[in-house]
Amino acid sequence: MNIGNCTEPGCYPRQIKYNASDRQIQALIQLSDDCFQYIWYYCRNSPFKYNGTVYAWWIDKDEKRNEFPSLENCDNLNDTLKFHSYQIEDKDKLPVTRVHFSNPFKGSGKHKVSRLYCSGKAKTQPMPRSCDDLQRMGHTLNGIYSVRGAKQIETVFCQFDKRYVEQEFQERIGYQDIKTKPTYFYVQKDKNFAERNVPLPFEITIVNIGGAMDLPSGVFTAPVNGTYFFSFAGLAQFPMLTGPDPVPVQRELGANLYKNGERIAISQVNIGYLVYPDNRSPITLQSTVSLGARDKVWIQLSIGISGGFLYDERHSEVDQGSHSHFNGWLLEEEI
Template identity: 55%
Template sequence: MGRDLSGTIRSFLIILALSTCCFTTAPPDLQARVEQLEKYYVEIKEHFEAKIIDLETKVVRLEAKVEKQDSLLADLKKGHKPLKENVDINQHCRQNATLRTCHEIHVANPSYPSGMYWIDPDGQGIGDPPIHVYCEMEAEQSDVKGTTSILHDSESQMDIGNCTEPGCYSRPIKYYASDRQIEALIQLSTYCHQNIMYHCRKTPLNFNGIAYAWWNDKDGERHKFSNRSTTCDQLAYTEGYDLQYVVDNVSLPITRIHFSNPFKGFGQHQVSRLRCRGKAKTEAMPRSCEDLWRMGHNLNGIYSVKGAKQMETVFCQFDKRPNEQDFQKRIGYQDIKTRPVYFSGEGRRLFMEKLIPIPFDHDVVNIGGAMDSHSGVFTAPSTGTYFFSFTGLTGFKGGVVITEFTFLSSRGVEEKIMKHSTISFSKLTTFNPITVQSTLRLQAGDKVWINLDFRNDATFRFVDNTIFSGWLLEEEI
C-alpha cells in the first residue's frame, strides 16, 4: 500500500514539474495549461480517496479483531477459561446450524462474548451465503442483548469537499451483506435503525426552501433531512456542530447520501452501522408461512396454519422472501374453499346518479370482507370464478333504463359485462323490477360493481329495495 502511494506522489510531482516547464517554454496559453493541471489533480485526488476508503475498511475490521482479543484477555485476567475463538464457534455453526441473528446466538448461549460472527438471516442452505456481522452481546437492558450490526464502507468521518450545487457530493453506501440478507434481518428483528452523523459549519442541509442534502433509501427513493436538523443552516456562527439523524425500519438501509458546501464552510459525514435487535413477535399458533419463517422454518413444504375459523393447509416456499411472489400458496380441497368469500348488501334509499357504482346501506353478510358496501365496489381477494346477482326496482317516465355490471380489471381495463334494458313509452311513472346475474372469472384485485345508464331523456329515475349478492364458486390454486 505504501509503495503505491509513494509511486502516485512521485507521478504527481513529475506531472507538476512538466507542467511548470511547459509554462516557461510554451506559448502563454495559461488557461489551457491550468485546466489540464486541474484535471491531473482531480484524478490523483480520486485515487487517494479510493486508497483511503480501502484503508478505513481494513481499520474497521482490525478494530473488531482487537475488541475480540480484549474480551479474551479480560476473561484470562478474571481467571476464567476463555471461550473458543469466535471463528471456531462459527465454523461449528456453519457446519451444523448457522443461526439467523445475533439475538438467536445470544439466546442459544448467553456466555458468548461480543465480536464478529457468521449468521444467515434468509435461512441456512437457501438463498444467499452467510454474512459476517458484529454481535453486541453485552447490554445494560437484557431485552437488547444480541444486537446485530452490519458493517459498511462509510463508518468513519469523511469530508464532503467544496462543491456548491445541491447534493453535488454523493457517496454510495456499500454493505458487507447482500440486499436479500439485509431485508431478511430487518424482517426478523423487532427494531432496526441507522444514524447519519454530520459535523458541520456553514454547510446547510435546507436553506431558503432549497434542499442541499438528502439521502436515498433501499428503493432509491429520496428523503430530505427534517427541518429540525437546521443548525448547519445558521451561517452567522463559526464553530462546528454535530448533528445526528436517525432512520428507522421503514426505509432501511441507507444506500446513498448527498451533501453540498455552497457557502465555503466545512462538513464531515459518518454513517453508523445498520443495527437490528430483538425478535419479531409471532403468535403461538402460526397463521401464515411468514409466521413459520419467523419461527425458524426453512424447508419448503406443506404446513398447517391457523385460519379464520379452521386450520388451513398452505405450501411454503422458504427459498423466497415473504414479500416475493409464490412465497405462500393456499391449498384447497374439492368443494371446500380455504378462503370463503360471499356477501349480500341491501339498499333502501333513492339513487338517481348515472354511471357510478350503486352504494348499499348495510351488509346482510360479508364473509371475507371483499365487498365495500359504502362504495358499492367488490374487489376479488383471489383469482377464481365468481357469481353475482342484483335485484332492484326502478321508477321512471319514458325512455330507456339500462342496468349493467361494470368490471374493472386489476390492470386498469374497464368493460361492461352484463346489461338489462328497461323501456317505457309512457309519460306516467313506470315501476319495473330488474334482475341481473353474471358469472365472471376474476384475477386477484379485479373490481366489480353495478351502475345505471339512462337514455332517450328518461326522467324521475331511482332504485329502491336493491340487493347485490355474490360469492366465490371456485378458487384457482
C-alpha cells in the first residue's frame, strides 16, 4: 500500500482487517506457543523518526500505540529506496490492528502487513490458575470453574466469549475449603502430671484422624501448611500447705502452647493461700495458629511457688476422669 503525500505525523492510517473474529484470533494466540507478525516498509526520504519527531507507529490489539525502532535505512533521508522489515513477537500485543505513516519530506513510502503466524501448543500450569489457563487448556463454555489461587483453591466465573483482557472475562467468586489430608484429634489424660518444661503427654485417644498427634510425646506435627485451631482444658490442683504456721503465698499453674520450642499462648490459674485441702481450679486455653508443614505444637506446664499439678485419677471410683483434654484440627489448608 502506498502511503501517499500527507505530511503530518501519522497522518496516513490503515486499519488491518482479518478474516477471523477477535475472539478466534485471541483463542489462537493463547493456545499457541509462538506467534509473530511482520510489517514491511519501503522508504525514500520517508522516516519513522526525525529530529525528535515521531512520524510512524503501529497500534496493537488493545489500541495502544507502539513506535518503530529508529533505523538508519529509513531515518537518514537517503534519496535511495530502502527496505525495512519489522517483526512483532509479543503475544500480548498481537495482532496489529492499525499502522500509521507519514511523508513529510515529499519522498515515498509503501507498507505491507503480513498475516498472523502462530505455531506450537502453549504450555499451561499442571493446575490452572485462571480463566486464561483454562482457555489455553481448551475450555470454551462460559461457567463456574475451580482454579488454584495464591493459597487456596478459588472459584471463578469465566466468560470465554469475552477477550481475556476484558474485565468480564474472569470474575472471582470466592475460595473453596479444600484439604488434601483430613487432620483432627481429641486426646485425654488419665494420670496426674506435675512435670515442668516438658511436653504434656496423653494416654487416651478418642480420635486422631491423620495421625498427626503423637500421644507418648504429646507433640502434634502439622502435615501441611495451613491454619490450625487448638483447645486445651484441664483441672489444676494445689495441695494444702502444712505446718504449724504456713506462710501465705501466691500459688500458680500455667498451661502453655508451644510452637517449635517457642511459647505462643498461655493460660494461668492463680490462687492465694487457702487452708482447706486439695484446692482445684479449671484451666483452659484456645488458640488459632498458622503452621507450616512439619511445624510442631504441644502443651507444656509452668508451675509456680509451692507447687501444683494437673489432676487426673481415672482409677478413682468417685472421679472417673478425664479432666485433661487436648484437641485440634486443620481449619484451612494453604496450597
